[in-house]
Amino acid sequence: VAMLFVLGTLALAMIGCLIRLLLGPTLPDRVVALDLLGMFAVAVIALFAILIGRPVLLSVCLIMGLILFLGTAAFALFLERRARP
Amino acid sequence: MNEFITTASVWLNYGLTMVLVLIGGFFSIMAAVGLLRMPDVYTRMQAATKAGTLGVGCMVLAVATHFTRLDVILESILVIGMLFITAPIASHLIARAAYFTGAPLWDKTAYDEMRGCYDAD
């Protein structure tokens, strides 16, 4: 049952992340928030894999982990290039 | 005797997953709080990435301990490995980008090593 408690905390964390994302003064803030949110998504999926006992979800986490960083990299790249085209 | 082992291993496996999940949860919430509380971009970033990676890492580890099957464990190790590689790179990139685009530093920063080192290459 503790799992559910953790699920709750994760949910809380996600909401916090969302708040930061909405408020975040500068763009990088938002990007970081998005990145973290992505990580939480992976965590939730992992937790969920345990809950419903289907290890197959792990590959989903793997893919998410890999691609997530690509998104942030794209943002970073873009920010940099906009500064000095 | 083996009956004891089985219950112990069951309890152990269950307990271990529980512990890991809790740790994962704790770190995740820490990351979120860090993200919210930290004054400027850079400090927020390092908090989020460090705590986040660790939190999710534990969570995935918990999955490994929960299913004591070989392929699951291998895959989760791979996931954790990947996370540990990609997350720092991502934050590095963001930091670089943020710095170049002039994200404000925290007013009380002690000293800024980066100032002069990079010319606008």
Add this chain to the structure above:
Amino acid sequence: MNSIILRTATRFMLPLLIIFSIIVLLRGHNQPGGGFVGGLLATSAFMLYAMAFGVPAVYRILRLPLTTYIAVGLGMALVSGLPGLIEGSPFLYGQWVGFTVTGFGELKIGTPLLFDIGVYLTVLSVCLLILLTLAEDS
């Protein structure tokens, strides 16, 4: 974007990502995966490379222009349908041929697999074409 860290990481990550995308493709029949996801994964891998080493570098690795890859992919998908036709059953009808590979036991290769690879290649080249042209152009 000439950050050295990104470059070294990509040099290590690229093969890994591609291998993983192929794994996802090949196991598509039984576990979650398949041509589409595989293709997307491969595209993101190449995009990573493009970000690190620039678009011309990607063209260099790909050697052939992307449009040929699209043609190859579609061709494969089409060809995979022919055996079905030869058998007299409808076009694209699944044909399976089983042979044992030492060490792994019974291995069944079928036309849907070929079709899936065709899909994989097409999706990969299509997304990459669009992305690279966008990247190159910006």
Add this chain to the structure above:
Amino acid sequence: MIVGTLAAIFLLALLAPTLHRAMGRATGYVLAIAPLVGFVYYLTQMTGVGAGGATIVQWAWADSLGVRFSFRVDALSTLFALLVTGVGTGIVLYANSYLDGHPKRGRFFGYLMGFMGAMLGLVLADDLILLFIFWELTSITSYLLIGFDHEREKARKSALQALVITGLGGLAMLAGMVLLGQIAGTYSVSEIVANPSTLAASPLTLGAMILILAGAFTKSAQFPFHFWLPNAMEAPSPVSAYLHSSTMVKAGVYLVARMNPAFADDPAWQWTLAGFGGATMLLGSYLATRQTYYKKVLAYTTVGSLGVMVMLIGLGAPQAAAAYILAHALFKGALFLVAGIVDHEAGEKDTERMGGLFGTMPVTAIIALVSGLSMAGVPPLLGFVGKELLLKGSLHAHGGPQEALWLWAAIATISGAFMGVAGLQAGFRPFFMARTVEGEFPKHPHEAPPPMLIGPIVLTALTIVGGLVPALFAVPLINGTAASIAGTHEPELAKLSAIYLATHPNMALLLSGVALTVGVALFLARGPWRRITAPLDRFASLAGCERLYNVLFNGVVGPNSLATFQTRLLQNGYLRVYVQVTVLTTILLAGGLLFWQGGVVESFRGAIPAKANVAWTELLFEALLVGMICVAAVAATQMRGRLSTIAVLGVVGYSSAVIFVLFGAPDVAMTQFAVETLTVIIFVFVVYHLPRFAVYSSKPAKFADAAIGIAFGLLMASFVVSSFATTADDGISWFYNQAALPDVPGQHAAYGRNLVNVILVDFRALDTLGEIAVLGLAAVGVYTLLRLRQDSPAQGGLA
């Protein structure tokens, strides 16, 4: 053999341009071979067919629709086939030298041969739909031929006019044909015609008949639609000679003749044919007298003659109609070719300004004279026979409306007189009368080169021989066609020889003499006659409906018309407007349909309890995710910078991926996640190009957009909810489960546990094949678009 010649002609049509490049001047001769072969072949058929025999060739084409690729050669089609191939050969030779040195001659031959094939196919087709296909083909080729000299604006306009009118008529005819097909249960003409009783029974026949007649009347330039034919004179002379005199315009007459047996006893059929035919005859011949331009005179007389043919069929005088068809084709073809020669050699188009050409062009002069007299109906010639039968037919036609018989005779005589005037105007005036206008001809007149003369000489010779010795070819052809037009009741066959007709006085001969004398008198007094009838012109042109056509045409296509208004509204370049319009239309259409049929309200009530069995925690988490998506969506609209909007949208993507996982769809989650990241990348690149972010839409526009957005959201929601309401029968999923991993071995199986991919790749592989093909195309499209823009100076690429 039938299909052989047809295929050969079409093949030559394709090869003509290349042939022309290869052989230059000799192409005409080579191309002429095919119609010549056809002509000879149909000559041999003539005797057999004269007795009523018919050879049928057919293949199954589209069985499901009951359409067969079938041809039937009987007397009527042989007559027309001979016309098409015979005149065709002459025309090809004539065009060969007429267009000598013209750069695009190869293309002209291509169109001409294409038309010839289409016309031949039309007269031979035994299947309604096949006939329609050839019919439309003739319209298209005639459009190309009329507008051949496309530099001239007038040529383009009249070509378009011809196409629009014949096209619309064709459309109506198709509807009529399909209707007929339904009533008769078959599309084969011979079967329909064989049992008129089934047609008479059903109420739809009248409608089908009117529609088919619409097609025939537009094509054969009958009364309300006749104005396109004189305008079609913009075409080069060989085209006018071939299309607009002997073959194409007769397609309508052919169709009427072909359908006659099926509708013959229906009074409505007789009255419409006789009425319209008579009106066209009178109007056409009257207007002919008003014209001085050589080709315009001939054009209006053609309109008149077409009226004659239709009227005769309506009056139930098939033999007269057949005779007139033959006679008209011969003399009108020759006259048009003469007009071409005069225009080509002497460069003058107006008959009044011509004169004394006999000295320089003796052969052409004789040809013109003979054909002109034949049109006027001077005794020994075939034209006289035709006119004689016309008068006899109108005098005591039994088929048509009885009471108004004298009316038809009167009209026939008057128009006969007008024809006479026109005949003399075209045949006699330019050659044998003195030149009233001073000054030299624009081009020094000289005799036409031999190949141009072959066609007219042959046609004129046939007119003479046909009149004097009908038995040779006239009798079997005309009587055979009369039999096939009449269908059931046996037509009484009058003696056909001109001498016999001229020597046995009867009422028809008298009227014919009257017509001739009035004609000659009018011709001599043509100057004052034209002055008197000048005021009438206003009325005539009004009746010509041309003004109505132009008004309609400009109304739809012209500058301040519906088309421009519509484009200005919808395609005005603002991307925002496009999106608004698309979304609005979807809402209206889909929403309307949903509420009208779907009964969304009940479905709302039915949906809520559906998800009771899931653990409440899961439900809670899903609620949270959905909440996050909504918040993010709203935030996205408020964001200042574009990039932050993208970041917020990223949230939406990630949460939906997680939801997919919660619902147990790892495949979809993976794809969604990968797509989400790639979209972010694409956005990032695209945003790089967009100009500085600026708020364009004003306050009200924002609210409007918001309203549209919300409406669209509601629509999607109601769709989802209504899908809950409908009981999801798991029939399909059962099948796929079974097929993927069959419990019963041996059954065809796909050996895959991952159902989603198995379906994608194996069962519905064809769709996937289609999808990736589309994907490929899209990519190429994007690539070229971007490549286009990229050639403009590219800012620094990706470092």
